[in-house]
Amino acid sequence: MKLVKTFIGLAVLIGMIMVAWKAMPPYYANYQLQDYVERQAPIESYTTHSEQDIADIMAKKAAELEIPLKAENFKVQRIGNDLTISADYTVTVDMPIYPFDLHFTVSTKNKKL
DSSP: OHHHHHHHHHHHHHHHHHHHHHHHHHHHHHHHHHHHHHHHHHHHHTSOOOHHHHHHHHHHHHHHTTOOOOGGGOEEEEETTEEEEEEEEEEEEOOSSOOEEEEEEEEEEEEOO
């Protein structure tokens, strides 16, 4: 009985490691994209780039991070002194028994001084 419990515990531990191994890269890529958007928004607030140009810049960074976002997925709005950038996306994590989806939202709002 003790041997069975050991094998079950080992299987659970291996399963948790596999899930973490597969799920962590999308979380890290989302973190990097969110950081980039938050750093880039103040810069873009003072440029003459159009909303489409900003969306293209964000999509290029998303492609570098292997995130499934295109320029048309980014919502960029300039209203007065405010610049808002946001995007929603889903990443499928392929697990042998149970594949699952992770939903992410990247957004920031910047106001000119």
